[in-house]
Amino acid sequence: MAPLITLTNVSAGYGRVNVLHDVTLTIDASDFTGVVGPSGAGKTTLLRVLLGLIKPSSGTRTTDPDLRVAYVPQLETVDWNFPVTVFECVLMARTHQRLWPWSSAEERREVAHVLDRLGIGDLAERHIRELSGGQQQRMFLARALLRQPHALLLDEPTSGVDINTRHDVLHLLGDLHAEGMAIVLTTHDLNGMAAHLPRLVCVNGHIVAEGTPKEVIIPSVLEETFGAQLEVLEHLGMPIVVDPAHPARTAN
Amino acid sequence: MDTLLEPLGFAFFQKGLLVAALSGALLGFIGVYIVLRGMSYIGHGLSHAIFGGYAAMQLFAVQFYVLGAGLWGIASAIAITSVARRSRVGADAAIGVVTTASFALGVALFSKFGSSGPSFDNALFGSILGISNTQILWLVVVMIGTGLFVLLRYRELLFTTFDPDVARASGVNVARTEALLMIALSLSILVTLTVIGVTLVAAMLVIPAVIARMLTDSFGRMLALSTVVGLICGITGMYLSYYAGVPSGTMIVLVGAVVFVIVLAVTGARGMHRMAGVNDHAPPKMRMPA
Numbered sequence: 190m191a192p193l194i195t196l197t198n199v200s201a202g203y204g205r206v207n208v209l210h211d212v213t214l215t216i217d218a219s220d221f222t223g224v225v226g227p228s229g230a231g232k233t234t235l236l237r238v239l240l241g242l243i244k245p246s247s248g249t250r251t252t253d254p255d256l257r258v259a260y261v262p263q264l265e266t267v268d269w270n271f272p273v274t275v276f277e278c279v280l281m282a283r284t285h286q287r288l289w290p291w292s293s294a295e296e297r298r299e300v301a302h303v304l305d306r307l308g309i310g311d312l313a314e315r316h317i318r319e320l321s322g323g324q325q326q327r328m329f330l331a332r333a334l335l336r337q338p339h340a341l342l343l344d345e346p347t348s349g350v351d352i353n354t355r356h357d358v359l360h361l362l363g364d365l366h367a368e369g370m371a372i373v374l375t376t377h378d379l380n381g382m383a384a385h386l387p388r389l390v391c392v393n394g395h396i397v398a399e400g401t402p403k404e405v406i407i408p409s410v411l412e413e414t415f416g417a418q419l420e421v422l423e424h425l426g427m428p429i430v431v432d433p434a435h436p437a438r439t440a441n
Numbered sequence: 442m443d444t445l446l447e448p449l450g451f452a453f454f455q456k457g458l459l460v461a462a463l464s465g466a467l468l469g470f471i472g473v474y475i476v477l478r479g480m481s482y483i484g485h486g487l488s489h490a491i492f493g494g495y496a497a498m499q500l501f502a503v504q505f506y507v508l509g510a511g512l513w514g515i516a517s518a519i520a521i522t523s524v525a526r527r528s529r530v531g532a533d534a535a536i537g538v539v540t541t542a543s544f545a546l547g548v549a550l551f552s553k554f555g556s557s558g559p560s561f562d563n564a565l566f567g568s569i570l571g572i573s574n575t576q577i578l579w580l581v582v583v584m585i586g587t588g589l590f591v592l593l594r595y596r597e598l599l600f601t602t603f604d605p606d607v608a609r610a611s612g613v614n615v616a617r618t619e620a621l622l623m624i625a626l627s628l629s630i631l632v633t634l635t636v637i638g639v640t641l642v643a644a645m646l647v648i649p650a651v652i653a654r655m656l657t658d659s660f661g662r663m664l665a666l667s668t669v670v671g672l673i674c675g676i677t678g679m680y681l682s683y684y685a686g687v688p689s690g691t692m693i694v695l696v697g698a699v700v701f702v703i704v705l706a707v708t709g710a711r712g713m714h715r716m717a718g719v720n721d722h723a724p725p726k727m728r729m730p731a
Contacts, residue, residue, distance in 0.1 A: 240610045260610035270715065271477065271603050272660045281600040284613055290595035290661070316658040336611060 192217050193256050193340050193371055194239050199248035201238045207246055208234045210395045216340060216373055221366040223382040224375045226392035227415050232375035233263070235392060236342050239373065259333035261343040264325055269318045275328050276300055276313040282335035303331045307361070323354030330361065340371040347378055359385040379406065379430045402428055448683045456572040457636065460580060461675035461689060464633035467584050468642065469649035469671020470591070471629050473664050474622060476650035477602050483521055485643035486540030488630050490517035492565075492639040493543030495631075496550040511631045517543065518623035544639075567638030567690025580632040587625045591664075594618060599660060636675075638690035645671060648697035652704050655712035670700065 192215040202208040208231040216222070216239065224232045237243045238250060240260055259282070279300050280292055287293060292300070304310040307327040312320065320328060326346055333341055341362075347355040355378075363385060366372050376382055382389060383402035391397040391405050391414040398410045406428035411419045420431040448454040475484045494513025521536055591598060600608040601618045609615045630642050637645055653666035678693030685692065705712055 237606075242606060242609055258610060260607050262604065262607055266606075267604065272654065272658050272663050272715075273599070273603060274659065277599075277660065278603070281596065281603065281608070282611065284596040284600050284608070284611065287596070288593060290592065318658075332607075342610075 190218055191253060193220075193253050195249075195251045196238060196245075197249045197251075199238060199245040199250060201234060201243050201245045201248075203234075203243075208394065209238065209392075212238075212248070212396055214239075214390065214396060214399070216371055218339065218369065218371050220340075220371045220373065220388060221363070221386055222373045222388045222390060223386040224373065224390045224392055225377070225379055225382060225414070226397075228377075230393045230414070232392055233344055235390075236260075236344055236373070236375055240342055253339070256340065257336060257338045258340045258342060259336045259338035261326075261329045261333050261341070261346055263344045264322060264329075264349050267325075269325070271317065273317055274313065275304070275309065275315050275317060275320070278317055278328060279304065279332045279335055282332045299335060300331075303334050304328075306334070307331050323350045323357070326350055326354065326358060330358070334365075338370065340373065341365065343372070343374040345376060346374050347376055347381060355381060379411075383427055383429070406430060444684075445680070448680065453570060453572070454679075454683060456574075456577060457570075457689065458676065458679045460572055460577060460633075460636045461679040461693060462672050463580050463584060463675070464636050465645060465649070465671035465673070465675025465678075465693060466668045467580070467587065467629050467671070468633055468637070468645040469653075469667040469669070469674075470664065471587055471622075471626055472646035472648075472650040472671070473653065473660075473667045474598060474602055475626065475646050476654070481643065481647045482536060483518070484626065484630070484646040486521065486536040487514060487518055487627060488634070488639050488642040489544035490514060490540040491543075491627065491630055491634065493545070493547035493550075495634070496547035511628055513543075514627035514631055515624050518627045519620055521623075565638050565640050566688035567634075567636045567641060567693070568688060572635060576632070576635055583625075583628045583632045587629060590621060590625055594621065598622065636689050637693060638688065641690040641694045644694040645674070645697065648694070648701055649674065651716060652697075652701050655704050655708045655716050658715065670697070674700065 194216040196212050196214045199212045199214075200207045200210050201212075212235065214235075224235055226232050234243065238245060240258060241250065241252070280296060283292075283296055283299075287296065301310060301313065304313055307330055309320075309324055309327050309331070312324060312328075317325065317328065330346075333343075343362075346358055346362075350358065359381065362372050362374070374386075383406055387401060388399065389402055389405045390399040391410055393414045393416075397414045398405045406421055408419060408421055411417070411421070411430065422429045422431055449458070472484070475481060491510055491514035494510040494517075497513070517539060520539065597608070597613050597618045600611070600613055601615045605615050630646075633642060633645075649667040649670040650663070652670050653663045656666055657663050674693050674697040678696040679689055681696065682689040682692035708715075
C-alpha cells in the first residue's frame with residue numbers, strides 16, 4: 190500500500206529561517222509514530238509540514254490523493270474564552286457537509302455518539318472554558334474523529350494532562366490505530382511513548398534516528414537529540430530514560 | 442412621546458434614523474468576527490484607509506467615488522490581512538504605515554481641492570444631513586450581502602475564527618474566507634461612514650460586540666445580541682444627536698460606551714471574565730512554533 194504522506198529531502202521553517210533540514214519520512218496507514226525531541230527541535234514544524242500547513246522551502250511533500258487528515262493542536266494555542274460550547278466546537282469538523290449554520294438531526298446524533306465514546310457526552314452544552322485539560326483534549330479528539338480521518342496528527346496530546354488522562358489518551362489512540370487509523374504525535378515524554386508507541390522519530394533540526402523504542406532509545410541517539418548524556422535502563426523489556434543526577438548530589 | 446415623534450417630522454431625520462439604525466446593526470453584526478479575531482486595530486486602520494480612497498476618488502471621478510473608495514478599502518484590507526498572516530509585529534507596523542498614510546493623503550486632498558461630497562468634519566465624525574436614497578440603497582444592499590455571506594459561510598467563518606490552522610488542515614479555504622470577510626468589512630465601513638464618521642466607525646465595530654460577549658457564552662447569541670445592541674445605539678444616538686446638536690457618530694459611540702459601562706456593572710466579574718479573551722486572541726497561524 191502506498192504511503193499516506195511522503196516527505197523527501199524536505200527543509201522547512203518560517204520566513205527565511207529553516208527549522209527542519211533535509212527530512213525524509215513516510216507515514217503509512219499502519220503507522221503509530223511518536224515524534225520526540227527537545228523544545229525548538231522542530232517537532233511542531235514537522236507536524237505542520239506533514240499537514241501541508243507549511244510549504245517546504247526545498248524538497249517535496251506528496252500525499253495519497255484521497256487522504257483525509259485530522260489535526261489536534263496544542264491546548265495552549267487555543268483561545269479557551271472563545272464563545273463556543275463543546276457541541277459547537279466538535280461540529281466544526283462538519284464544515285463542508287452542510288451549508289446551513291444549524292445542525293441536522295443526523296449531525297447531532299453523530300456528535301453525541303463520538304462524545305459518548307470519549308466519555309464526555311454529558312458535557313456537550315458546556316462552554317469550552319469549563320473543561321479540564323483532559324476533557325479539552327478529549328473534545329479535540331472528538332472533533333478529529335468526526336472527520337473519520339485516515340491519519341490523525343496530534344501536537345503534544347499528553348502535555349498538560351494528568352497521568353491518568355495521558356494513559357487514557359494513549360490507550361484511545363492505540364484503539365484507533367488498531368481500527369486502521371494512522372497516528373502521528375509529538376511529545377517530550379520519552380518514557381511514556383516507549384511504553385505505548387511502536388515507532389519513534391527523534392528530531393533535532395533533522396531526523397536523528399527512527400525505529401522501534403528499543404532501536405532509538407539508546408544513549409548515543411539521545412545525546413544527539415537532546416544534547417545531554419542520558420542513562421538508559423531496561424524495565425520489563427522496555428527502555429527507560431533516567432535523568433542524570435546533579436553532580437553535588439552524586440558526590441554526597 | 443413628543444420627544445420621539447417631533448424629529449420624525451423632518452425628512453432628513455427619518456433618513457438619518459434609518460441609516461443610523463441599519464449602520465449600527467451592520468457594524469455590530471460584522472464586528473463580532475473582527476473582535477473575536479483580535480482585529481479591532483485592522484477595523485480602525487481600514488476606516489482611515491478608506492477615507493484616503495474616498496477623498497482621492499472624488500477628485501478623479503466624482504460620480505464613482507463610492508465604488509473607488511470601496512475598491513481602495515478592499516485592496517487595503519486584503520493587503521493588511523496578507524501581511525497579518527505572515528507576522529503579527531509586521532502587521533501592526535504595516536497597518537500603522539499604510540492606513541495613516543492613506544488617511545493623510547485624504548486630509549491633504551480635502552485641504553487642497555475641497556470636497557464635492559460630504560464636508561471634511563462630516564466625513565470624520567458623521568452627519569445625518571444630505572443622506573441620499575442611493576446611500577440608503579447601498580447600505581441595504583451591503584447589509585443583505587453581508588447577511589447572506591455569513592449565513593452561507595457560517596461554519597467556515599466560525600471555524601477559521603476559532604482555529605484557522607485546524608480549519609486549514611481540515612480542508613477549509615482559510616485565505617478565501619478571510620478575503621471575503623475583509624471585503625464585507627470594507628464595504629460595511631464604506632456604507633456607514635456617512636453617519637458614523639471615519640474616526641468612530643472602529644468604535645462601533647468593537648463596542649456592540651464586546652457588550653454582547655459580556656452577556657453570553659454562545660457564538661450565535663453573540664451575533665444576534667451585538668446586532669441588536671448596534672441597532673439600539675444607532676437609534677438612541679441619533680435622537681440624542683438631534684437634541685444635543687452634536688455629530689451623529691459621536692453620540693452613537695457615546696451611547697455605546699454608556700451601555701458598555703452599564704453591562705459591565707451588571708455582569709460584574711462574569712462579564713469581565715468573558716471579556717478577558719476578547720482582542721487578546723492571537724490566532725495560532727500568527728505564531729511561530731518550533
